[in-house]
Amino acid sequence: MKRPVVHVIGAGAGGLSAARALLDGGACDVVVHEAQSHPGGRRRTFSDAELGRDFDTGAFAILSCWTATLAVIDAVGARAEWRADLRPGVAFADFATGARWRVTPNAGRWPWWLLDPRRRGTNLRFADYWSGRRLLAAAPEATVASLAPGGPGMERLWRPLTLAALNCPPETASAQLLGGVLRQIVAAGGAGLKVLAPARGIGRALVEPLARSLERDGAALRFGRRLIGLGREGDRVASLDFEHDRLDLGPRDAAILATPWAATAALLGTPPPQAASAALTIHFAAPPPPAAPPVVGALNGPFDWLFAHPGGMSVAVKDAGARLDTPRDELAAACWRGVAALTGLSDAPPAWRMAPSRRAAALATPAETARRPLTGTEFGNLFLAGGHVGRDFPDGLENAVRSGAAAARAFHGF
Template identity: 30%
Template sequence: MRQRANLAVPAKHIAVVGGGWAGCAAAVDLATAGCTVTLFEAARTLGGRARGVEVNGTMIDNGQHILLGAYTETMRLLRKVGVDPKAALLNLPLQMRYPPGSGGMDFVAPRLPAPFHMTVALLRATGLTIADKMSLARFSTTARWMGWQLHADCSVAELLERFDQTERLVQLMWRPLCLAALNTPPERASAQVFLAVLRDSLGAGRSASDMLLPRQQLSALFPQAAAAFIEKQNGAVHCGAKVTALSQESGKWRVDASGQAVGGNRSALFDAVVLAVPPPAAASLLASLPVDGIRDQLAAFAYEPITTCYLQYPAGLRLDLPFYALVDDPAAGHWGQFVFDRGQLDAGQDGLCSVVISASAEAADMGQAALAQAIAAQLAAVLQRPEMAAPQWTQVITEKRATFACTPSLQRLATTTGLDGLVLAGDYTASDYPATLESAVRSGAAAAKAISAPAAS
């Protein structure tokens, strides 16, 4: 008679260390699986590097984000915690549109079944020569034939050279897409990861390639709703509670935390821990544990900054589109790569524009005042709106370690650590995606599954 496999009972009490999108995703899935979750976040606000901040009485994000329709795990968890993606996100077709007369192009994928949406978009695109269009079609066809896979990784710049991409197409399409998606310049960005992004945008079904712009600040979009969900499932969420140490004790995990949220200092035992903090913080908490190889990998990451400049104009100022791509030309003082009209996303932010600079180390070195002035002048020039040279106020936010540098053949960490009951979550863990909200959410879901899944027979 066949013996039934012994199924492990899911761990009952789980600590999730880190309240960014990865930690919140793990906590939500663990709570759904019947675990009692305690979420610790050192900052006062959930969201990690994708959170809301208050400036001049206005709630803004520490960085402007665009999501894709292909972000299936993000959409699943938004719905799980009661957020309707259709209401919370402005849905736009895949596009790369520059202000008229700025030397760019206009490329918009119509809402047609794939792959016809891309074919029609290419035929209708303006600002590209026949050679540019043939170059783009050749790239898409060859990449699709290759299954969006390379035998050996290389830089995006090398990939584009292999595919004989025109200089103008590189400037107006591939470079800005690479910077926006990987936050790493093409000269040192991973071609394989770039192809994975293109697979789910240019090469995917029509709805998967849609561009989704948050209508509300990022903490409210998911982390705050996740916290309410966790608490409704009898869990606890502690902001302003910094975890200072992890240790194993009698088959469980002791978590030491400090801060007003936990009453000064607290030490408690948990059945398992999800470590969902950035690599430097994770390495510090793992310092006394037998995971030397993991600590070495965590220490090996390099980072790229992202700068977002907010410019407040009088109420009523509108751009013709919710967002534009911008031709960045540092030599001309043009640092901005994309500009967003926040008033078209949130009526409470009328007249507010946000300008994004990815891989922004050089721009950030200018200083906030000089950079904001340069960006305002750039907007006034390329949008042909002289009044935009004089905003009412500006705020420059630079996230110095916004993402890891997504370089060729980068070794990323597994979710499991080799220690029972301790798993990692974060956009830096193994994935074919770069450091995006989707990769963070996927990692959180994977960490939750690793803890709550039944043991093998």
């Protein structure tokens, strides 16, 4: 009997992860269709011929408790392409006061570090952390600010954490989504709070080895294939209509839509996203000082996070919608002055490249989260994947990978 074929539409992190999980299940053939000429979706590494360097389309650091992402990285043999901070925790700097501190968890699951003021960070109390337990059982309509403490605890802990995880300020961010992040951190213990970043770009660290592994194990990757419609027959999808051809599905075949939320909504006739959050990354072609920490959370300054990597430094501006219309030279100069202040480097800006994104992620408010689609659809043989799918984790790499695995499981139960 001919094996069923699953057609994965979209070669971003969600689609590639779905294809990997389907191949691992061994019950079907897999074809990945991508509208662009390359895999990766919004996570790409591009080459700059003028500077002779590669740059990413964003800042793609992950945590060591992102188990789904790390499982895929390990499965495709790409762990060596990631740089890991040797110690759990994150360094912080406050531009307004000049204060610097580090949140330093112990490696085990019992969080005794919360009792040590030197490990908690400057002006952070045990109560500032302990109050976060309310986020673990947050109601769908609750915001982070409605449950987390105010004062220094908010500004030095919960605001930077919320911006990092949800790309949204705590006043409007979903407490339920941040609670999902905290649950994963708590389950892993302090060892799960190590920051990992691509050593030579997200392309080499994830996208390229994952795509190669799919082709090696028998999947077909087809590029320049834009899906424009679905042929429907009762409660199933009977055909996939691409720009230049139509593909009929057999009775045991299925499809996984791993396309952006707006594209998925247009294909299914379901509600589209009402808003998205913006982000901005600036890459500077200047090597960091030898003792620079790999990641610094920056408060009250021109950017939110500073990343040091071999041969260069990058800054990330979260919730960046209000900044995207600022002249690029002006924005880059302001950010470099901040980098120079934190690192002791010259104020003269080096060469830089900017990667703005007006639709970096689904807006992480309670209202928009409640509208996010789930894995299943009205069609028995059609499933969804992508960072925006599901309502218990923010739109990002970890959720994209998790959603791909969930779509594959849904097919196996089909």
